[in-house]
Amino acid sequence: xxxxxxxxxxxxxxxxxxxxxxxxxxxxxxxxxxxxxxxxxxxxxxxxxxxxxxxxxxxxxxxxxxxxxxxxxxxxxxxxxxxxxxxxxxxxxxxxxxxxxxxxxxxxxxxxxxxxxxxxxxxxxxxxxxxxxxxxxxxxxxxxxxxxxxxxxxxxxxxxxxxxxxxxxxxxxxxxxxxxxxxxxxxxxxxxxxxxxxxxxxxxxxxxxxxxxxxxxxxxxxxxxxxxxxxxxxxxxxxxxxxxxxxxxxxxxxxxxxxxxxxxxxxxxxxxxxxxxxxxxxxxxxxxxxxxxxxxxxxxxxxxxxxxxxxxxxxxxxxxxxxxxxxxxxxxxxxxxxxxxxxxxxxxxxxxxxxxxxxxxxxxxxxxxxxxxxxxxxxxxxxxxxxxxxxxxxxxxxxxxxxxxxxxxxxxxxxxxxxxxxxxxxxxxxxx
Amino acid sequence: xxxxxxxxxxxxxxxxxxxxxxxxxxxxxxxxxxxxxxxxxxxxxxxxxxxxxxxxxxxxxxxxxxxxxxxxxxxxxxxxxxxxxxxxxxxxxxxxxxxxxxxxxxxxxxxxxxxxxxxxxxxxxxxxxxxxxxxxxxxxxxxxxxxxxxxxxxxxxxxxxxxxxxxxxxxxxxxxxxxxxxxxxxxxxxxxxxxxxxxxxxxxxxxxxxxxxxxxxxxxxxxxxxxxxxxxxxxxxxxxxxxxxxxxxxxxxxxxxxxxxxxxxxxxx
Amino acid sequence: xxxxxxxxxxxxxxxxxxxxxxxxxxxxxxxxxxxxxxxxxxxxxxxxxxxxxxxxxxxxxxxxxxxxxxxxxxxxxxxxxxxxxxxxxxxxxxxxxxxxxxxxxxxxxxxxxxxxxxxxxxxxxxxxxxxxxxxxxxxxxxxxxxxxxxxxxxxxxxxxxxxxxxxxxxxxxxxxxxxxxxxxxxxxxxxxxxxxxxxxxxxxxxxxxxxxxxxxxxxxxxxxxxxxxxxxxxxxxxxxxxxxxxxxxxxxxxxxxxxxxxxxxxxxxxxxxxxxxxxxxxxxxxxxx
Numbered sequence: 001x002x003x004x005x006x007x008x009x010x011x012x013x014x015x016x017x018x019x020x021x022x023x024x025x026x027x028x029x030x031x032x033x034x035x036x037x038x039x040x041x042x043x044x045x046x047x048x049x050x051x052x053x054x055x056x057x058x059x060x061x062x063x064x065x066x067x068x069x070x071x072x073x074x075x076x077x078x079x080x081x082x083x084x085x086x087x088x089x090x091x092x093x094x095x096x097x098x099x100x101x102x103x104x105x106x107x108x109x110x111x112x113x114x115x116x117x118x119x120x121x122x123x124x125x126x127x128x129x130x131x132x133x134x135x136x137x138x139x140x141x142x143x144x145x146x147x148x149x150x151x152x153x154x155x156x157x158x159x160x161x162x163x164x165x166x167x168x169x170x171x172x173x174x175x176x177x178x179x180x181x182x183x184x185x186x187x188x189x190x191x192x193x194x195x196x197x198x199x200x201x202x203x204x205x206x207x208x209x210x211x212x213x214x215x216x217x218x219x220x221x222x223x224x225x226x227x228x229x230x231x232x233x234x235x236x237x238x239x240x241x242x243x244x245x246x247x248x249x250x251x252x253x254x255x256x257x258x259x260x261x262x263x264x265x266x267x268x269x270x271x272x273x274x275x276x277x278x279x280x281x282x283x284x285x286x287x288x289x290x291x292x293x294x295x296x297x298x299x300x301x302x303x304x305x306x307x308x309x310x311x312x313x314x315x316x317x318x319x320x321x322x323x324x325x326x327x328x329x330x331x332x333x334x335x336x337x338x339x340x341x342x343x344x345x346x347x348x349x350x351x352x353x354x355x356x357x358x359x360x361x362x363x364x365x366x367x368x369x370x371x372x373x374x375x376x377x378x379x380x381x382x383x384x385x386x387x388x389x390x391x392x393x394x395x396x397x398x399x400x401x402x403x404x405x406x407x408x409x410x411x412x413x414x415x416x417x418x419x420x421x422x423x424x425x426x427x428x429x430x431x432x
Numbered sequence: 433x434x435x436x437x438x439x440x441x442x443x444x445x446x447x448x449x450x451x452x453x454x455x456x457x458x459x460x461x462x463x464x465x466x467x468x469x470x471x472x473x474x475x476x477x478x479x480x481x482x483x484x485x486x487x488x489x490x491x492x493x494x495x496x497x498x499x500x501x502x503x504x505x506x507x508x509x510x511x512x513x514x515x516x517x518x519x520x521x522x523x524x525x526x527x528x529x530x531x532x533x534x535x536x537x538x539x540x541x542x543x544x545x546x547x548x549x550x551x552x553x554x555x556x557x558x559x560x561x562x563x564x565x566x567x568x569x570x571x572x573x574x575x576x577x578x579x580x581x582x583x584x585x586x587x588x589x590x591x592x593x594x595x596x597x598x599x600x601x602x603x604x605x606x607x608x609x610x611x612x613x614x615x616x617x618x619x620x621x622x623x624x625x626x627x628x629x630x631x632x633x634x635x636x637x638x639x640x641x642x643x644x645x646x647x648x649x650x651x652x653x654x655x656x657x658x659x660x661x662x663x664x665x666x667x668x669x670x671x672x673x674x675x676x677x678x679x680x681x682x683x684x685x686x687x688x689x690x691x692x693x694x695x696x697x698x699x700x701x
Numbered sequence: 702x703x704x705x706x707x708x709x710x711x712x713x714x715x716x717x718x719x720x721x722x723x724x725x726x727x728x729x730x731x732x733x734x735x736x737x738x739x740x741x742x743x744x745x746x747x748x749x750x751x752x753x754x755x756x757x758x759x760x761x762x763x764x765x766x767x768x769x770x771x772x773x774x775x776x777x778x779x780x781x782x783x784x785x786x787x788x789x790x791x792x793x794x795x796x797x798x799x800x801x802x803x804x805x806x807x808x809x810x811x812x813x814x815x816x817x818x819x820x821x822x823x824x825x826x827x828x829x830x831x832x833x834x835x836x837x838x839x840x841x842x843x844x845x846x847x848x849x850x851x852x853x854x855x856x857x858x859x860x861x862x863x864x865x866x867x868x869x870x871x872x873x874x875x876x877x878x879x880x881x882x883x884x885x886x887x888x889x890x891x892x893x894x895x896x897x898x899x900x901x902x903x904x905x906x907x908x909x910x911x912x913x914x915x916x917x918x919x920x921x922x923x924x925x926x927x928x929x930x931x932x933x934x935x936x937x938x939x940x941x942x943x944x945x946x947x948x949x950x951x952x953x954x955x956x957x958x959x960x961x962x963x964x965x966x967x968x969x970x971x972x973x974x975x976x977x978x979x980x981x982x983x984x985x986x987x988x989x990x
Contacts, residue, residue, distance in 0.1 A: 046658075047661065047662035047663055049662055049664060050662060050663055050664075072647075073647075074645060074646065074647050075647065075658050076658075077658060077660075079955065080642075082955060083641070083955075084642055084645075086953070086954050087551065087552055087555050087954075090552045090958065091552050091553075091555045091556040091559065093555065093556065093559040093564075095559075096559065096564055110957055114957060202848075202937075203849075203938040253829065254824065254827075254828060254829070254846075254847075254848035255824045255848070255935075257665075257667070257821060257825065258472075258825075258828050260472060261472035261473065264469050264472055265469065277663075279663050279664040280663065280664050283468055283469060283664060283666075394957060395956075395957060397955065397956050397957075398956055398957065405939035405940060406939075408937075409939065426762065426763065429760070429761065430956070430957070432757075439798075442792050442798070445789075445792065446789070446792060449789065449808060449867075450804060450808060453807050453808050453810060453811050453864065454807055454810070456811070456814075456819065456822040456826065457814065459822050459826075460814070460822060474831065474832065516716050517717060519713050519716065519717070520713060520717035522713060523711070523712075523713025524710075524713075524714065527706060527709065527710020527711075529710070532710065532714065533986075537979075537982065539718060540917070540975075540978060541729075541971070541975060542721045542724075542725035542729070543725075543921060544925075544970070544971045544974035544975055544978070545725070545732065545968075545970070545971045546927070546946045546949055546967045546970055546971075548946065548949050548950050548954070548963065549732045549949070549953075549963060549966075549968075550725065550728035550729055550731075550732055551728075552960070553727065553728035553731040553732065554724070554728050557727075572720075572724065573724045575720065576718075576724070578721065579918055579921075581717055582914055582917070583873070583914055586877075586910035587876065587880060587910070587911070590880035590881065590907075590910075591880075606706070610713075618880075619879075620876040620879035620880065624872045624873055624875070627809075627872060628872065628873075652815075653816075653817075656815055656817050656818070657817060660821075667821070670817070670818070677815050678814045678815065682810065682813050685806065685809055689802065689805060689809075691879075
């Protein structure tokens, strides 16, 4: 009897240890995400209908000249991809990195500067003069290119032509205008049709950030110091935004799903966002043919104001664990060198190229039925060339969140100058 | 008659709470049969899109692989956690001493630190062991939890000492008392612990996301988040995936819930 | 013999304790050391003074807001939830109740559902033109911007927590009720006690170990609350509903990673939970001699 007790106790004690040990040998030896052989690249990206689809098409194109080549694409949402990058960098387990990963443009500087060891230089992966400078700026640190731009995030104004017509307008009346023009006309549309022209998430500063970038302004100066206080372009953007909301032509909702719902269900007759929003617009199949795309209104009385901006967008990075030669050659032959690739992914995924030579292709000039036969992609490429650079700095997310908080307070009646001063000190605190 | 009237508030209360519990679930189930556009318009009636949504889901994601990984993780965690933690909980209470109370307090500290703070050192350990992409790396950190030990310790307080003494007089070894007498008596506690552990392991997200890198070892929660991470989300398909991901926990609950039913007597009464 | 038995007892604790030391305490010590360092990314140095990150927290307005939010959740939600769970478990434990399996399953179901879906459904229900406002509108209540105002956003989060976790706690109580000798309840009935008296004087005292467990568990869960804040309200509007753990995650992973500061924040959470758990143990863990 005593013996069994002992045996049982020993078993109970050693069981977990044995488990860990057996797990140890059961693992795959930690060969990691990076490619084990010479013909495979591992890729992290997040949207099967968009960037993952584009990667798969790029794989096919590269395979024409390199029949043994394969991609191993791992689907990881951006928030989690960021968490993984941070974890790998912080634990210095660079061996688990893939060869190529996709990075949000706004987060590129932050990652390269905080974790330079995650990246390889992408210098050989593209002829960067063939991309708009505003786009390559996102992934350039100290004059070194770390990313090959993928989707552009060029901002568009998309409106329901049938609703505009009901109020006696055409889309031309919303082209090359200022925000005060927009305000007048949108109020008229609202009065005549009952439909607001814009919507967005309350507490999100996306719209204001687009306004800001359209004037070439940002939340940081060239040295990376926050410029949230005493920033005339920012103040004008916020004033404009508040006027839009207060007059009812901009409907604030509380979540992304609701935002999509506003125009998909026809409650709101337009939207302003990165061109990737066209994918969500087109899920409203019953509204096919009733949409048109144009540029953005520009800020009144702000120097450098334009009708062009951007929101979102992402670039491919080559990791420090990569087969750099293969990854560079692959990117150079596809995303930075293949018209055929962009011709394929444009109609199916709505992925608008940053690569300027792709814009000359006939495919871009094809009319899109959903947008009443307008060749919107050719138009978007034209817009893209005029988008001012955006100085995201390393602390872009902190600054954007602080401004969002300030806007919420200002909407609630707080004084603008003091709310922005508070946001400024929040960002300075985060940087300290 | 009086008895019947006395039951009315009870049924009313249960009815209201059940309605509150079930309404969001009803909305989910209905949404799985609707188009994305209808879901966003909060349509409350079943639609005819179920099969289309199933086709889209199977086309977009490897549901079978994710279900398998999730199941292996949840089942493995549950079995091991029940063994390890019940033994410990039993030890804490049956062999109660001041020193063990102190140890319990110290162990409880382990659950009080947010996981985000210990994740990176933990990742380092598992990476060094070559366990990245191994299901073991997900199971091992989850099998010994202070909470579960505390649950068994607290529940063991009702375990009658007379039985213990009687068994010892009969010459049963200490471990046999645990295995042959304690375990069957504590069926309700084991059932509760099993349901809770299975559910927690099944829904665990952050750690599996970080340690399981390859596509082949994705879990259901990862699959669901993938579905909502793109520029365009199909909400009907998303709800269908959620429904599928919720089923196993419900099945486990249904299988074990008889143990909560009144009137089941343990091995000894 | 006693000594021997005592040793056997320790042997029972060994596997679990060993695992907890390896999986939790070793990383916790590393986190403690980290909390005494400053710097971005992987370039870390010892802080000067060593407790710099902790003093920094005192000047952090966002941290103070998240601390306040978390305590609002703790003070309002935990007592309501545990009381409800206890009442529900007690009702369901009555052998004369009909359709018990149905009630039990229905009340448990919410915690089986993945967070993504539940947050989506709740956001839809509490949208400005959602069901809740439609429902209240029938009684002439003006539409409320639930997720857009600080107080109502916190309220929605609390309702979400109640929905998801009440059934979870009920399971513990149901299991605990199984361990109670039914004859003590019958005896009290015989003595003429009404249902409430039986519940309060007979059931609750016997359930005390389990009530203590759920109280510690809920306190811990609420102070480390992450899921609901992250997925349901995204911490908004303007940090008004963000929990401490959500802020910790932002500081460590989503923003410019500041792990020293994040680690200090985790230790503040640890200390808060530990103090509250200690108080609860002192009050609730008395043994009836």
